[in-house]
Amino acid sequence: MYTLNLAILIPFIVALFIPYLYRRLPGVHTGWFVLVVPAALFVLLASYIPTVAGGETVLSELPWIPSLGINFTAYLDGLSLILALLITGVGSLVVLYSIYYLSKERESLGHFYVYLLMFMGAMLGVVFSDNLMVLYLFWELTSISSFLLIAYWYHRRQSRYGAQKSMLITVTGGIGMLAGFIMLSRMTGTFSIREIVANIGQYTDHTLFVPAMLLILLGAFTKSAQFPFHIWLPDAMEAPTPVSAYLHSATMVKAGIYLVARFTPVFGGDAVWFWVVSIVGIVTLFWGSFTAIRQTDLKALLAYSTISQLGLIMSLLGIGSAALYFDVADENSVYFSLAVFAALFHLVNHSTFKGALFMVVGIVDHETGTRDIRKLGGLMTIMPITFTLAVIGSFSMAGLPPFNGFLSKEMFFTSLLRVTELSFFSIETWGLLFPIIAWIASVLTFVYCLILVFKTFFGKYQPEKLEKEAHEAPMGMLISPVILASLVVAFFFFPNILGEYILEPAYGAVMPTFVEANVFEHSIYAWHGFNTELMMTLGVVGFGIVLYRLLPSWKWIYAIFPAKLSLDSLYNHSLLTLERKSTSITNRYMTGNMYHYMVYILITIIAVVTAVFAYTGAFAIDTSNDAPISIYEGFIAVVMAVTALSIPFAKSRLTGILLNGVLGYLLALFFVFFRAPDLALTQLVIETVSASLFLLCFYFLPEWEKEKRRPKVKMLNVFIALAVGTLVTTIALSVQSNRLFDSISAFYENAYELAGAQNIVNAILGDFRAFDTMLEVVVLLIAGLGVYVLIKLKSNKGGRDVEGE
Amino acid sequence: METMMSVLVGILVTVATYLILSKSLLRVILGTAIMSHAVHLLIMIMGGFSRDSSAPLLGEEAASYTDALPQALILTAIVISFGVTAFFLVLAYRTYKELKTDDLTKLRGHDDNE
Numbered sequence: 001m002y003t004l005n006l007a008i009l010i011p012f013i014v015a016l017f018i019p020y021l022y023r024r025l026p027g028v029h030t031g032w033f034v035l036v037v038p039a040a041l042f043v044l045l046a047s048y049i050p051t052v053a054g055g056e057t058v059l060s061e062l063p064w065i066p067s068l069g070i071n072f073t074a075y076l077d078g079l080s081l082i083l084a085l086l087i088t089g090v091g092s093l094v095v096l097y098s099i100y101y102l103s104k105e106r107e108s109l110g111h112f113y114v115y116l117l118m119f120m121g122a123m124l125g126v127v128f129s130d131n132l133m134v135l136y137l138f139w140e141l142t143s144i145s146s147f148l149l150i151a152y153w154y155h156r157r158q159s160r161y162g163a164q165k166s167m168l169i170t171v172t173g174g175i176g177m178l179a180g181f182i183m184l185s186r187m188t189g190t191f192s193i194r195e196i197v198a199n200i201g202q203y204t205d206h207t208l209f210v211p212a213m214l215l216i217l218l219g220a221f222t223k224s225a226q227f228p229f230h231i232w233l234p235d236a237m238e239a240p241t242p243v244s245a246y247l248h249s250a251t252m253v254k255a256g257i258y259l260v261a262r263f264t265p266v267f268g269g270d271a272v273w274f275w276v277v278s279i280v281g282i283v284t285l286f287w288g289s290f291t292a293i294r295q296t297d298l299k300a301l302l303a304y305s306t307i308s309q310l311g312l313i314m315s316l317l318g319i320g321s322a323a324l325y326f327d328v329a330d331e332n333s334v335y336f337s338l339a340v341f342a343a344l345f346h347l348v349n350h351s352t353f354k355g356a357l358f359m360v361v362g363i364v365d366h367e368t369g370t371r372d373i374r375k376l377g378g379l380m381t382i383m384p385i386t387f388t389l390a391v392i393g394s395f396s397m398a399g400l401p402p403f404n405g406f407l408s409k410e411m412f413f414t415s416l417l418r419v420t421e422l423s424f425f426s427i428e429t430w431g432l433l434f435p436i437i438a439w440i441a442s443v444l445t446f447v448y449c450l451i452l453v454f455k456t457f458f459g460k461y462q463p464e465k466l467e468k469e470a471h472e473a474p475m476g477m478l479i480s481p482v483i484l485a486s487l488v489v490a491f492f493f494f495p496n497i498l499g500e501y502i503l504e505p506a507y508g509a510v511m512p513t514f515v516e517a518n519v520f521e522h523s524i525y526a527w528h529g530f531n532t533e534l535m536m537t538l539g540v541v542g543f544g545i546v547l548y549r550l551l552p553s554w555k556w557i558y559a560i561f562p563a564k565l566s567l568d569s570l571y572n573h574s575l576l577t578l579e580r581k582s583t584s585i586t587n588r589y590m591t592g593n594m595y596h597y598m599v600y601i602l603i604t605i606i607a608v609v610t611a612v613f614a615y616t617g618a619f620a621i622d623t624s625n626d627a628p629i630s631i632y633e634g635f636i637a638v639v640m641a642v643t644a645l646s647i648p649f650a651k652s653r654l655t656g657i658l659l660n661g662v663l664g665y666l667l668a669l670f671f672v673f674f675r676a677p678d679l680a681l682t683q684l685v686i687e688t689v690s691a692s693l694f695l696l697c698f699y700f701l702p703e704w705e706k707e708k709r710r711p712k713v714k715m716l717n718v719f720i721a722l723a724v725g726t727l728v729t730t731i732a733l734s735v736q737s738n739r740l741f742d743s744i745s746a747f748y749e750n751a752y753e754l755a756g757a758q759n760i761v762n763a764i765l766g767d768f769r770a771f772d773t774m775l776e777v778v779v780l781l782i783a784g785l786g787v788y789v790l791i792k793l794k795s796n797k798g799g800r801d802v803e804g805e
Numbered sequence: 806m807e808t809m810m811s812v813l814v815g816i817l818v819t820v821a822t823y824l825i826l827s828k829s830l831l832r833v834i835l836g837t838a839i840m841s842h843a844v845h846l847l848i849m850i851m852g853g854f855s856r857d858s859s860a861p862l863l864g865e866e867a868a869s870y871t872d873a874l875p876q877a878l879i880l881t882a883i884v885i886s887f888g889v890t891a892f893f894l895v896l897a898y899r900t901y902k903e904l905k906t907d908d909l910t911k912l913r914g915h916d917d918n919e
Contacts, residue, residue: 591913592913593909593910593913594909594910594912595826595828595909595910598825598826599826602822602826621808623807623808625807626806626807626808627806627807627854627855628806629806629809633806633809634809637809637810637813640813640817641812641813641816644816644817644820644839645816645820647820647824647835647839648820648823648824653831656831656832656835657835660835660838660839663817663839663842664842667842667845667846670846670849671849674849674854674871675858675859675860675861675871676849676860676861676871676876676879677860677862678876678880679849679876679879679880679883682880682883682884683845683883686883686884686887689887690838690887690890690891693890693891693894694831694834694835694894696894697831697894697897697898700898700901700902701830701831701897701898701901701907702901702907708828709828717823717826717827718823720822720826721819721820721822721823721826722819724818724819724822725815725816725817725818725819725820725822726815726819728814728815728818728843728847729811729812729814729815729818732807732811732814732815732847732850732851733807733808733811735851736807736811736850736851736853743852743853743872743874744874745870745872745873745874748861748873748874749863749870749873751863752863757863758862758863758864759861759862759863760861760862760863760870760873761861761873761876761877761880764873764874764877765877765880765881769877772877772881773881776881776884776885779884779885779888779889780884780885780887780888782888783888783889783891783892784888786892786895787891787892787895790892790895790896790899791895791899793899
């Protein structure tokens with residue numbers, strides 16, 4: 001029923017109990033409990049192989065937020081199955097390896113396995129989710145758990161740096177991807193990937209089509225460490241080796257590949273997609289292999305090799321997408337779609353050999369205490385099994401027989417040679433560059449594979465440089481890499497079992513139309529006869545050996561490009577600059593000076609209100625309905641204006657306060673003129689009390705100083721004050737000129753019938769709108785309490801009572 | 806009449822704004838007090854005038870009454886602004902007691918980095 005949904009959730013559920021097990025059973029290595037989870041899931045998922053190979057898919061849907069169309073939909077087809085098997089299979093092996101790698105006493109295993117299980121569940125969620133939003137949720141969970149795993153040894157500065165870097169880059173891409181998903185769902189009206197694939201044909205000319213594509217690709221490229229976002233992967237090598245083997249070779253970095261493959265039926269056949277994916281892939285392939293050669297740290301070398309292999313897979317997916325440009329019946333299409341098949345094949349192969357290689361490097365690190373190839377050498381006789389594993393892994397990576405890397409490399413060359421025969425997307429001119437660059441990258445790949453094997457295991461054994469006495473690893477640590485290496489060889493001899501049961505359904509998921517038309521048939525042969533691809537492979541070997549021999553004489557090429565201009569320093573520099581600039585900008589306007597903030601607020605008010613009024617044409621001055629001015633009111637108004645204007649010029653504070661009192665009393669007088677007896681009363685009393693309060697403060701406050709302001713500032717203040725005043729006047733006049741409705745006050749004139757009151761104002765305050773009055777009382781109460789507390793407050797310096805001073 | 810009163814309100818607001826922009830704490834509080842006067846007057850004139858209406862007391866038995874609603878609003882506003890002004894004044898007094906200055910430009914708080 002909900003088996004798949006449960007399969008995704010099981011790692012999370014188990015993760016909840018891990019800390020408990022870790023604390024209650026300190027005698028047993030926690031990894032043994034964890035090992036059950038991926039192993040059981042692997043068996044469970046493997047049971048789906050026949051179903052999927054039969055061309056069927058499994059779908060189960062749990063409602064989550066149905067009103068928004070977001071449901072926890074698990075969908076299993078060939079593509080998700082491949083990745084799920086990798087996740088659980090490699091996951092089991094990595095957990096087994098980590099049991100022997102991480103010490104029970106020294107490491108905080110509870111954390112490690114919680115993060116690892118969280119990652120496993122999230123990754124399964126990514127490959128099984130059919131709903132875009134749920135996919136995004138799990139996608140971010142993989143970012144977070146990866147962040148936690150990279151910074152597992154959080155006391156190391158380098159670990160924290162690497163974790164932060166990977167987090168920033170992958171999450172940036174993730175946010176871009178979310179935007180792309182939202183565009184896609186707005187465009188097609190659904191969150192389900194299957195439905196989008198089914199209906200995308202109507203939307204290829206939609207304005208959001210290309211932006212959505214590019215944003216989704218941004219997510220895929222950042223996660224899969226494609227150029228120029230690859231810089232986080234080498235720094236992520238600060239993580240424990242099992243993590244590097246699992247996350248940064250077999251699973252998480254494949255998430256971007258998965259995404260590209262999953263969306264190939266949606267975007268494939270489009271020129272932009274083809275170009276972006278292929279070119280980024282090829283550039284990454286070249287740059288990764290080129291940079292790997294200069295590394296001295298084995299893990300960094302493997303990180304760059306991972307980057308380059310991911311670029312290879314990415315470029316194959318890009319080229320394969322061109323097949324969708326043609327009609328299904330066209331033989332061209334099948335011909336080009338081989339690239340997709342090659343990509344999937346290499347995806348599996350890469351996971352096997354790269355996992356094994358990472359584990360090998362971990363063993364070397366574990367047994368010698370260093371990963372620096374300048375200190376290593378001559379380990380062949382001391383660690384024979386490890387050496388064998390390293391050879392198998394490296395030569396598979398280099399693409400030599402009898403290992404599986406050879407098969408996918410041949411297919412890779414075949415696909416790239418076909419690009420030269422393409423005649424669309426205006427590719428004729430540049431098509432030839434693809435195989436050439438790929439071939440050069442393969443030569444470089446071969447060189448770093450040789451470095452990996454020869455510098456580590458051949459040459460002179462240098463015990464004085466090593467921290468420990470080197471010796472062969474314990475058996476338990478070797479189990480996982482041995483299994484992976486056996487797979488490497490097995491896939492070479494029996495590729496078609498894998499091809500038929502796993503790769504073909506996955507291919508079908510990427511190229512659904514082809515399967516329906518039943519035009520698809522691939523077999524994998526190790527021997528194609530003497531053709532161009534074989535020549536290319538021979539060339540790779542020949543040139544590779546030559547280059548490796550001459551390595552010291554062409555090392556200078558790496559010095560051409562100064563470290564200052566590398567992407568890493570660009571990243572660091574932009575991060576620093578961002579922080580510095582934002583700090584300086586913030587410090588520039590957040591001065592801590594009240595006056596400045598008041599200026600910002602007032603200027604904003606002036607600008608916004610003026611703009612709105614001007615824009616809506618609300619300024620209207622119509623004095624025709626004015627009541628005539630009587631002599632009294634005119635006189636009082638003039639006096640009031642003069643009083644007000646003289647306050648800023650007052651020499652002493654006493655004058656200022658008294659003038660303010662005058663203003664208050666004149667206001668009361670106005671209230672009398674306007675027939676508001678209650679107001680006049682209140683105003684008189686309040687003004688008296690306020691004035692006395694002000695005078696009370698005199699005793700404690702110093703005499704007014706003359707405002708020492710620079711003339712410029714004074715001018716600005718005058719300008720702001722005048723502008724605000726003018727604005728208020730204009731608004732007041734405009735409001736009076738635009739009366740829309742009559743007042744509702746006629747209703748309150750029934751005060752006697754409704755409330756038994758003759759004083760309408762009091763009736764409003766006490767009956768009609770008594771709520772206001774109640775809260776106004778509360779305001780007064782709070783103000784009184786506040787005053788009391790402020791005065792009674794013990795000062796925190798020495799705790800003296802203020803009153804007693 | 807309305808025009809004249811609107812101009813008067815504008816003048817009051819100008820003065821109040823100018824005072825609020827000054828350095829001395831007492832001037833600022835004075836500015837807020839004047840600002841309240843201006844606002845009360847503004848509410849008053851927005852209610853409109855008419856020469857021959859009487860105060861809103863039903864005992865007058867007049868033909869028409871002045872609009873009572875703005876008056877009720879102003880009454881509420883007066884009390885609230887009084888409460889706030891009183892609180893401000895005591896706050897200013899305490900500030901001066903503790904910090905020995907009433908110059909707003911010197912009241913900068915602390916830098917987070919110190």
